[in-house]
Structure formats: C-alpha cells, structure tokens
Amino acid sequence: MKKLSVIKIGGNVIDNSEKLYQxxxxxxxxxxxxxxxxxxxxxxxxLGATLGVEAKMVEGRRITDIETxxxxxxxxxxxxxxxxxxxxxxxxCNAIGLSGADGNVIKAVKRPVGEIDYGYVGDLDASSVSTAxxxxxxxxxxVPVLCAITHDGDTQLLNTNADTIASxxxxxxxxxxxxxLVYCFEKRGVLRDIDDDRSLVNEIKLEQFETLxxxxxxxxxMIPKLHNAFEAIKSGVSAVYIGKADELPQxxxxxFGTRLIK
Amino acid sequence: MKKLSVIKIGGNVIDNSEKLYQxxxxxxxxxxxxxxxxxxxxxxxxLGATLGVEAKMVEGRRITDIETxxxxxxxxxxxxxxxxxxxxxxxxCNAIGLSGADGNVIKAVKRPVGEIDYGYVGDLDASSVSTAxxxxxxxxxxVPVLCAITHDGDTQLLNTNADTIASxxxxxxxxxxxxxLVYCFEKRGVLRDIDDDRSLVNEIKLEQFETLxxxxxxxxxMIPKLHNAFEAIKSGVSAVYIGKADELPQxxxxxFGTRLIK
Numbered sequence: 001m002k003k004l005s006v007i008k009i010g011g012n013v014i015d016n017s018e019k020l021y022q023x024x025x026x027x028x029x030x031x032x033x034x035x036x037x038x039x040x041x042x043x044x045x046x047l048g049a050t051l052g053v054e055a056k057m058v059e060g061r062r063i064t065d066i067e068t069x070x071x072x073x074x075x076x077x078x079x080x081x082x083x084x085x086x087x088x089x090x091x092x093c094n095a096i097g098l099s100g101a102d103g104n105v106i107k108a109v110k111r112p113v114g115e116i117d118y119g120y121v122g123d124l125d126a127s128s129v130s131t132a133x134x135x136x137x138x139x140x141x142x143v144p145v146l147c148a149i150t151h152d153g154d155t156q157l158l159n160t161n162a163d164t165i166a167s168x169x170x171x172x173x174x175x176x177x178x179x180x181l182v183y184c185f186e187k188r189g190v191l192r193d194i195d196d197d198r199s200l201v202n203e204i205k206l207e208q209f210e211t212l213x214x215x216x217x218x219x220x221x222m223i224p225k226l227h228n229a230f231e232a233i234k235s236g237v238s239a240v241y242i243g244k245a246d247e248l249p250q251x252x253x254x255x256f257g258t259r260l261i262k
Numbered sequence: 263m264k265k266l267s268v269i270k271i272g273g274n275v276i277d278n279s280e281k282l283y284q285x286x287x288x289x290x291x292x293x294x295x296x297x298x299x300x301x302x303x304x305x306x307x308x309l310g311a312t313l314g315v316e317a318k319m320v321e322g323r324r325i326t327d328i329e330t331x332x333x334x335x336x337x338x339x340x341x342x343x344x345x346x347x348x349x350x351x352x353x354x355c356n357a358i359g360l361s362g363a364d365g366n367v368i369k370a371v372k373r374p375v376g377e378i379d380y381g382y383v384g385d386l387d388a389s390s391v392s393t394a395x396x397x398x399x400x401x402x403x404x405v406p407v408l409c410a411i412t413h414d415g416d417t418q419l420l421n422t423n424a425d426t427i428a429s430x431x432x433x434x435x436x437x438x439x440x441x442x443l444v445y446c447f448e449k450r451g452v453l454r455d456i457d458d459d460r461s462l463v464n465e466i467k468l469e470q471f472e473t474l475x476x477x478x479x480x481x482x483x484m485i486p487k488l489h490n491a492f493e494a495i496k497s498g499v500s501a502v503y504i505g506k507a508d509e510l511p512q513x514x515x516x517x518f519g520t521r522l523i524k
Contacts, residue, residue: 082335086417090417101347103356
C-alpha cells in the first residue's frame with residue numbers, strides 16, 4: 001500500500017506569515033502523497049468585525065449564521081486557501097485548493113437543531129469523503145489543500161471543524177493508502193509537565209491511554225483530542241501524530257511530537 | 263476528437279439569482295465535456311465599498327491595488343465560485359472550482375507597468391494554461407469552474423479578465439479537443455439593428471468580418487470582442503458563439519446566438 005500523510009494546520013500558523021512560509025516549505029519537502037487541511041485563523045473574525053458581522057458564541061461554541069457563513073466562505077475558501085495554494089505552487093508543490101463542494105469531496109450534513117441551533121455548521125464522518133476525487137488528484141501528482149467549508153449536496157455550503165475533516169479524510173483514505181494523520185498545534189505534543197517542552201511523551205499506545213488519563217498526564221482539552229485520534233486509529237489510520245508545526249521535518253525520522261498507535 | 267465546450271458567463275447572470283439558477287441548470291444539461299469560466303459581478307464592488315476599498319479606475323480600466331486584490335480573491339474565488347459549485351453539485355454536475363493557482367491551471371504574468379500601473383492584473387495567452395490539469399479533471403468526469411483569479415507562479419495572485427481566460431483556455435484545449443467557445447452576454451448576439459432582437463446575425467465567417475465592420479453591422483465594443491473571437495478561431499478553436507445566457511439550450515440545435523467560424 002502506498003503511504004499518505006494527512007496534515008492539519010491551525011490558525012496559529014496561518015495567522016503568522018513567517019511561520020506559514022516555513023511550514024509550507026517543510027510541507028512541500030515531505031516525501032510521498034499528502035493532503036493538507038487548514039483551519040481559519042483570526043482573519044475571518046477581523047473581516048467579520050469590519051463588516052459588522054458579530055461573532056456569535058453559545059456555550060463556547062461558535063454559531064454560524066448566514067452572514068458568518070458568507071465571511072468564512074470568502075476568507076477560508078478564497079483568501080486563505082488561494083494564497084496558500086499560490087505559495088505552495090511557488091515552492092514546487094502542485095497544490096489544488098478545495099472546499100468540500102469541489103468534486104463533491106466532502107458532503108456533510110447540516111447539524112440538526114437541538115438545544116442549540118449552530119446554524120450553517122456541517123457534521124461529517126468518513127463516509128462523507130469522496131476517496132475517488134482525492135485519489136484522482138493524488139494519482140495525477142496533485143496535492144489537495146482542503147479548507148473547512150463543506151456542502152450538503154443540496155446547494156448549501158457549511159462551516160465545518162477542520163480537525164474533524166482531517167480525521168474523516170484520514171479514515172476514508174486508509175482503505176486505499178497506509179495513512180498517517182498529523183495534527184500541528186501550539187505545543188510539541190503531549191507533555192508530562194505542560195510547562196516543560198522537554199517532557200514530551202513520544203508515543204502512546206491505545207492500551208496506555210486510560211493509564212495516562214488516570215495519571216493526569218492527559219487532561220483537559222487533550223482528552224477529547226486524543227480520544228478522537230484513537231477513534232481514527234481504530235478505524236484504520238496507521239498512526240496519528242500531534243506536534244508543533246515547526247518540528248514537522250522531524251517526522252521523517254519518526255521523531256515528531258507525540259505518536260499515537262494501536 | 264472529443265468535443266469540449268468552454269463557456270463564459272458574466273456579471274449580469276451572476277448578479278441575478280434566478281438567472282443564475284436557470285443558467286446552471288442549462289449548463290448542467292449540456293452534453294459532453296465542458297468548462298465554465300465566470301466573471302465577477304457587482305458583489306466585489308459592493309464588498310469593497312463596505313470595506314472602504316474604493317474602486318480605482320484609470321481611463322476606464324480597473325486598477326487592482328493590493329486591497330482590491332484581497333476583495334476579488336475573497337469574492338470571486340471564495341463566495342461566487344464555491345456557491346456556484348455547490349449549486350452545480352446539487353444539479354448533478356460534478357463541478358470543481360479553481361483559481362489559476364489550483365493545479366497551476368493558469369500561470370499568468372503581472373502586467374508590466376507602462377503609462378498606467380494596472381496593479382495586480384494578470385496577462386496570459388494559451389501557453390499559460392495547463393492542459394494537463396484540465397484533461398485530468400475532465401477525464402475523471404469533473405467539470406472545471408474557473409474564476410478570474412490567476413497566479414504568477416511566484417506566490418502572487420492576479421486579477422484577470424474572464425473573457426481572456428475563456429479564450430486562452432479554449433485555444434489551449436483545442437490541441438486535445440474539438441473545442442467550442444461560448445460567450446454569454448446581455449444581447450442575443452450580433453444584431454443588425456441593436457434595438458431589434460429579431461435582427462440576429464446567425465453566422466459570421468472570418469472573411470465576412472471586414473464587410474460587416476464596413477457596413478457598420480459590427481461596431482463599438484463588438485469589434486474587439488469579435489476580433490478576439492476570430493483570433494481564437496485562427497488558433498484552433500472550432501467555433502465561437504456569442505449569445506444570451508437564457509438561450510444556451512438552443513446551442514444543441516446550433517441555433518444559439520451568433521456563430522463565428524473560419
């Protein structure tokens with residue numbers, strides 16, 4: 001089976017042009033087939049504020065009304081995605097930027113209205129992903145760059161969590177490729193001491209996850225992150241890496257962040 | 263040789279949601295391989311005005327400064343392109359939206375600064391078009407939908423005339439396909455009497471062009487339009503059609519607008 005890396009970067013890299021430049025250089029240098037998934041960053045909130053579209057939050061979750069959807073469609077699928085693709089092209093990476101509507105690559109479902117109406121937000125799983133479209137592009141030597149906008153197949157665009165897209169894409173593609181899923185975030189990975197970068201946990205096996213939770217090594221927002229990562233592994237992904245964007249080149253020596261395996 | 267239709271629609275259709283709906287339905291129904299190229303419409307100017315980005319014109323030509331480029335990238339490549347793709351997908355057309363940077367599909371050159379500095383505007387010809395990327399997508403059953411943003415291959419996005427993109431794409435693809443180029447605009451085509459829709463000229467051969475110019479049947483803004491169309495024909499395009507978007511289905515009976523041939 002051919003190898004595939006599915007790499008997700010977040011707003012902290014996108015908002016910093018120097019970090020982004022270096023990341024795109026490192027991403028381009030990665031060997032093998034790869035897919036990039038990017039989040040939004042502060043630019044959408046800033047544009048929204050300028051346009052008088054207030055960020056709406058309910059219980060810490062962002063609500064996407066129709067005006068917010070317009071803003072994130074412009075910023076994620078337009079400004080960020082196209083500038084990122086133009087930068088990758090300049091570095092010799094044949095990137096192709098996609099929303100979920102393009103080639104029907106991710107068909108999500110509008111989140112049902114429960115106690116909270118999240119608005120135009122998409123939920124998805126691995127079955128939402130068109131492995132046919134992604135394979136066609138990869139086989140032609142292209143590198144898909146996905147933004148966090150999907151569609152419902154019935155004309156509606158949807159704002160979608162980029163971590164969830166990355167996980168769904170990795171699980172879906174694991175039927176065709178030996179797939180690694182790489183989350184780049186602010187920290188070096190799972191740290192035994194959150195204030196000490198040298199206390200990195202290099203590897204966590206599924207069976208160790210419970211123990212590390214009980215020991216408190218994994219706590220807070222890290223628990224759902226790792227839970228989702230292990231769900232991806234249970235569903236076919238070979239390994240999930242969680243680490244710092246600027247250490248990405250170390251992944252070739254299997255020395256990047258925290259590695260989660262079965 | 264397989265047949266290919268390269269179809270360009272302008273702002274007058276994009277700005278009118280009912281017209282756009284019908285056009286996308288008619289476009290979906292067109293048989294054979296096809297590529298859609300769309301212009302901008304009023305939305306970019308409106309967003310620019312809201313953001314305090316003034317439209318700058320010199321001698322009737324739009325100047326694209328860096329702020330304007332941001333706006334058109336958001337609106338053309340984000341808002342318009344992705345909504346159009348989502349609508350086409352809902353109608354069963356496997357559309358894939360592209361800027362020129364995506365898959366390096368159109369690498370333009372920033373217009374040299376002469377008496378006027380046009381800013382971030384791209385010039386291109388048929389050699390700017392990646393027929394490889396377009397063929398890959400078409401062969402996989404996808405329908406490329408190109409917006410009027412290109413790149414220079416060195417990180418810079420560029421605002422580009424959609425008519426010129428359509429013509430360059432048609433000429434480039436005519437090496438691989440029997441290619442028709444279709445311009446949809448406000449009028450039914452070339453009219454002998456501009457106020458009488460029934461005075462449509464059905465067909466103009468290259469050799470008749472000079473005569474029609476001398477007779478005044480072709481005048482004003484129509485002259486450069488037809489000149490460019492005939493240049494495309496001289497460069498390999500089989501036929502160029504100029505007509506009204508809502509009459510597009512008639513192209514199957516070879517009864518759409520004015521048909522230009524060799």
